[in-house]
Amino acid sequence: MKNNLKVERAIHDLTQAGLADKIGVSRQSINAMEKNKYVPSTVLALKIAKLFNKPVESIFFLEDDD
Amino acid sequence: MKTNYLLPNKYKIFGWILFILGLIAGIFIYVSEYESDFLDVKVLSFYNDDAIFSAQKDKGFFKIIENNIIDELAALAIIIGGLIVGFTKEKVEDEFIYKLRKDSLVWAIIFNYIILIIAIMFVYSMTFFDVLVFNMFTPLLFFIFRFNFLKLKS
Numbered sequence: 376m377k378n379n380l381k382v383e384r385a386i387h388d389l390t391q392a393g394l395a396d397k398i399g400v401s402r403q404s405i406n407a408m409e410k411n412k413y414v415p416s417t418v419l420a421l422k423i424a425k426l427f428n429k430p431v432e433s434i435f436f437l438e439d440d441d
Numbered sequence: 442m443k444t445n446y447l448l449p450n451k452y453k454i455f456g457w458i459l460f461i462l463g464l465i466a467g468i469f470i471y472v473s474e475y476e477s478d479f480l481d482v483k484v485l486s487f488y489n490d491d492a493i494f495s496a497q498k499d500k501g502f503f504k505i506i507e508n509n510i511i512d513e514l515a516a517l518a519i520i521i522g523g524l525i526v527g528f529t530k531e532k533v534e535d536e537f538i539y540k541l542r543k544d545s546l547v548w549a550i551i552f553n554y555i556i557l558i559i560a561i562m563f564v565y566s567m568t569f570f571d572v573l574v575f576n577m578f579t580p581l582l583f584f585i586f587r588f589n590f591l592k593l594k595s
Contacts, residue, residue, distance in 0.1 A: 404537035
Protein backbone atom coordinates (compact mmCIF):
# COMPACT_ATOMS: atom_id res chain seq x y z
CA MET A 376 0.00 0.00 0.00
CA LYS A 377 1.19 3.50 -0.84
CA ASN A 378 0.20 6.83 0.65
CA ASN A 379 0.68 10.53 0.10
CA LEU A 380 1.02 11.34 3.76
CA LYS A 381 4.11 13.43 3.11
CA VAL A 382 2.25 15.62 0.61
CA GLU A 383 -0.74 16.07 2.92
CA ARG A 384 1.62 16.91 5.74
CA ALA A 385 3.33 19.55 3.61
CA ILE A 386 -0.03 21.06 2.63
CA HIS A 387 -1.00 21.42 6.28
CA ASP A 388 2.53 22.52 7.21
CA LEU A 389 3.00 19.81 9.82
CA THR A 390 6.19 18.08 10.92
CA GLN A 391 6.22 14.30 11.49
CA ALA A 392 6.22 14.95 15.22
CA GLY A 393 3.42 17.50 14.87
CA LEU A 394 1.21 15.11 12.94
CA ALA A 395 2.03 12.27 15.36
CA ASP A 396 1.05 14.50 18.26
CA LYS A 397 -2.26 15.45 16.67
CA ILE A 398 -3.40 11.87 16.17
CA GLY A 399 -1.78 10.48 19.30
CA VAL A 400 0.80 8.12 17.84
CA SER A 401 4.58 8.04 17.95
CA ARG A 402 6.73 9.97 15.47
CA GLN A 403 8.24 6.64 14.42
CA SER A 404 4.83 5.47 13.17
CA ILE A 405 4.46 8.46 10.84
CA ASN A 406 8.01 8.04 9.58
CA ALA A 407 7.52 4.30 8.95
CA MET A 408 4.27 4.96 7.07
CA GLU A 409 5.85 7.64 4.88
CA LYS A 410 8.67 5.25 4.01
CA ASN A 411 6.06 2.61 3.13
CA LYS A 412 7.51 0.34 5.81
CA TYR A 413 4.34 0.13 7.81
CA VAL A 414 0.70 -0.38 6.82
CA PRO A 415 -1.45 1.35 9.44
CA SER A 416 -4.51 -0.22 10.99
CA THR A 417 -7.91 0.85 9.70
CA VAL A 418 -8.44 2.92 12.85
CA LEU A 419 -5.22 4.86 12.30
CA ALA A 420 -5.91 5.37 8.58
CA LEU A 421 -9.39 6.71 9.39
CA LYS A 422 -7.99 9.04 12.06
CA ILE A 423 -5.48 10.49 9.58
CA ALA A 424 -8.17 10.92 6.93
CA LYS A 425 -10.41 12.66 9.46
CA LEU A 426 -7.63 15.03 10.47
CA PHE A 427 -6.92 16.01 6.85
CA ASN A 428 -10.66 16.10 6.16
CA LYS A 429 -10.38 13.84 3.13
CA PRO A 430 -11.64 10.37 2.26
CA VAL A 431 -9.23 7.57 3.17
CA GLU A 432 -8.88 6.57 -0.50
CA SER A 433 -7.35 9.92 -1.39
CA ILE A 434 -4.53 9.42 1.14
CA PHE A 435 -3.93 5.65 0.99
CA PHE A 436 -3.81 3.68 -2.25
CA LEU A 437 -3.59 -0.01 -3.03
CA GLU A 438 -0.66 -1.14 -5.12
CA ASP A 439 -0.90 -3.73 -7.88
CA ASP A 440 0.68 -6.45 -5.75
CA ASP A 441 -1.58 -5.88 -2.73
CA MET B 442 -5.12 0.64 20.82
CA LYS B 443 -5.31 -2.05 23.48
CA THR B 444 -1.90 -3.37 24.38
CA ASN B 445 -1.72 -6.35 26.65
CA TYR B 446 0.94 -7.53 29.09
CA LEU B 447 2.60 -4.10 29.32
CA LEU B 448 3.37 -2.14 32.48
CA PRO B 449 3.01 1.66 32.65
CA ASN B 450 5.92 3.73 31.33
CA LYS B 451 6.92 5.01 34.78
CA TYR B 452 8.47 1.63 35.70
CA LYS B 453 10.90 1.75 32.77
CA ILE B 454 13.62 3.75 34.58
CA PHE B 455 13.49 1.34 37.52
CA GLY B 456 13.81 -1.56 35.07
CA TRP B 457 16.85 -0.05 33.35
CA ILE B 458 18.60 0.57 36.70
CA LEU B 459 17.95 -2.99 37.90
CA PHE B 460 18.93 -4.45 34.52
CA ILE B 461 22.21 -2.53 34.24
CA LEU B 462 23.17 -3.14 37.88
CA GLY B 463 22.47 -6.84 37.36
CA LEU B 464 24.55 -6.94 34.18
CA ILE B 465 27.50 -5.16 35.83
CA ALA B 466 27.32 -7.45 38.87
CA GLY B 467 26.92 -10.54 36.69
CA ILE B 468 29.88 -9.69 34.46
CA PHE B 469 32.00 -8.85 37.52
CA ILE B 470 31.14 -12.17 39.20
CA TYR B 471 31.84 -14.08 35.99
CA VAL B 472 35.14 -12.38 35.16
CA SER B 473 36.60 -12.25 38.67
CA GLU B 474 35.23 -15.65 39.76
CA TYR B 475 34.18 -13.77 42.85
CA GLU B 476 33.98 -15.72 46.07
CA SER B 477 33.47 -14.52 49.60
CA ASP B 478 31.54 -15.27 52.75
CA PHE B 479 29.59 -12.08 52.30
CA LEU B 480 25.94 -12.92 51.57
CA ASP B 481 26.29 -16.54 52.67
CA VAL B 482 22.81 -17.39 53.87
CA LYS B 483 20.66 -20.38 54.60
CA VAL B 484 18.24 -21.05 51.75
CA LEU B 485 15.49 -23.53 51.01
CA SER B 486 16.48 -25.95 48.29
CA PHE B 487 13.66 -27.75 46.46
CA TYR B 488 16.03 -30.53 45.51
CA ASN B 489 19.62 -30.84 46.55
CA ASP B 490 21.94 -33.29 44.85
CA ASP B 491 25.07 -31.31 44.80
CA ALA B 492 28.47 -32.84 44.33
CA ILE B 493 30.13 -30.48 41.85
CA PHE B 494 29.62 -27.00 43.18
CA SER B 495 29.92 -27.37 46.94
CA ALA B 496 30.51 -29.81 49.71
CA GLN B 497 26.87 -30.08 50.68
CA LYS B 498 26.12 -33.52 52.03
CA ASP B 499 22.47 -32.85 52.65
CA LYS B 500 20.85 -34.62 49.72
CA GLY B 501 17.15 -34.80 49.02
CA PHE B 502 14.00 -32.77 48.65
CA PHE B 503 13.26 -29.54 50.55
CA LYS B 504 16.52 -29.12 52.42
CA ILE B 505 17.80 -26.02 54.12
CA ILE B 506 21.30 -25.49 52.77
CA GLU B 507 23.91 -22.78 52.96
CA ASN B 508 24.61 -20.86 49.79
CA ASN B 509 26.22 -17.64 48.62
CA ILE B 510 23.36 -15.73 47.03
CA ILE B 511 25.36 -13.05 45.18
CA ASP B 512 24.99 -14.82 41.82
CA GLU B 513 21.30 -15.48 42.45
CA LEU B 514 20.74 -11.80 43.17
CA ALA B 515 22.58 -10.75 40.00
CA ALA B 516 20.61 -13.23 37.87
CA LEU B 517 17.29 -12.09 39.34
CA ALA B 518 18.22 -8.44 38.77
CA ILE B 519 19.04 -9.09 35.10
CA ILE B 520 15.89 -11.11 34.47
CA ILE B 521 13.42 -8.95 36.41
CA GLY B 522 15.06 -5.73 35.17
CA GLY B 523 15.11 -7.06 31.62
CA LEU B 524 11.46 -8.08 31.74
CA ILE B 525 10.48 -4.63 33.03
CA VAL B 526 12.56 -2.85 30.36
CA GLY B 527 11.20 -5.04 27.59
CA PHE B 528 7.59 -5.01 28.67
CA THR B 529 6.80 -1.50 29.84
CA LYS B 530 5.00 0.92 27.58
CA GLU B 531 6.95 3.51 25.63
CA LYS B 532 6.22 7.17 26.30
CA VAL B 533 3.97 7.09 23.25
CA GLU B 534 2.79 3.54 22.85
CA ASP B 535 0.96 2.81 19.62
CA GLU B 536 0.32 0.01 17.16
CA PHE B 537 3.59 0.51 15.30
CA ILE B 538 5.68 0.38 18.48
CA TYR B 539 3.79 -2.74 19.51
CA LYS B 540 4.58 -4.29 16.14
CA LEU B 541 8.26 -3.36 16.54
CA ARG B 542 8.24 -5.08 19.92
CA LYS B 543 6.70 -8.25 18.51
CA ASP B 544 9.07 -8.29 15.53
CA SER B 545 12.03 -7.84 17.89
CA LEU B 546 10.84 -10.77 20.01
CA VAL B 547 10.59 -13.05 16.98
CA TRP B 548 14.02 -11.90 15.80
CA ALA B 549 15.57 -12.41 19.26
CA ILE B 550 14.21 -15.96 19.67
CA ILE B 551 15.39 -17.04 16.22
CA PHE B 552 18.79 -15.36 16.61
CA ASN B 553 19.25 -16.81 20.10
CA TYR B 554 18.57 -20.37 18.98
CA ILE B 555 20.80 -20.06 15.92
CA ILE B 556 23.62 -19.05 18.27
CA LEU B 557 22.71 -21.92 20.60
CA ILE B 558 22.70 -24.43 17.72
CA ILE B 559 26.17 -23.28 16.71
CA ALA B 560 27.33 -23.49 20.35
CA ILE B 561 25.90 -27.01 20.75
CA MET B 562 27.79 -28.13 17.65
CA PHE B 563 31.12 -26.49 18.38
CA VAL B 564 31.45 -25.93 22.15
CA TYR B 565 32.11 -28.84 24.49
CA SER B 566 32.59 -29.87 28.12
CA MET B 567 32.72 -27.23 30.88
CA THR B 568 32.90 -24.37 28.39
CA PHE B 569 29.42 -25.39 27.30
CA PHE B 570 28.31 -24.79 30.86
CA ASP B 571 29.17 -21.10 30.30
CA VAL B 572 27.03 -21.18 27.16
CA LEU B 573 24.12 -22.45 29.26
CA VAL B 574 24.65 -19.68 31.81
CA PHE B 575 24.71 -16.97 29.13
CA ASN B 576 21.74 -18.51 27.40
CA MET B 577 19.59 -17.82 30.45
CA PHE B 578 19.85 -14.11 29.64
CA THR B 579 20.54 -13.81 25.90
CA PRO B 580 16.92 -14.02 24.67
CA LEU B 581 15.99 -11.00 26.80
CA LEU B 582 19.24 -9.22 25.97
CA PHE B 583 18.89 -9.70 22.19
CA PHE B 584 15.25 -8.64 22.39
CA ILE B 585 16.01 -5.42 24.26
CA PHE B 586 18.92 -4.51 21.94
CA ARG B 587 16.93 -5.29 18.81
CA PHE B 588 13.84 -3.38 19.96
CA ASN B 589 15.77 -0.26 20.93
CA PHE B 590 17.86 -0.46 17.75
CA LEU B 591 14.75 -0.63 15.55
CA LYS B 592 13.10 2.16 17.52
CA LEU B 593 16.10 4.47 17.16
CA LYS B 594 16.46 3.63 13.48
CA SER B 595 12.86 4.49 12.57
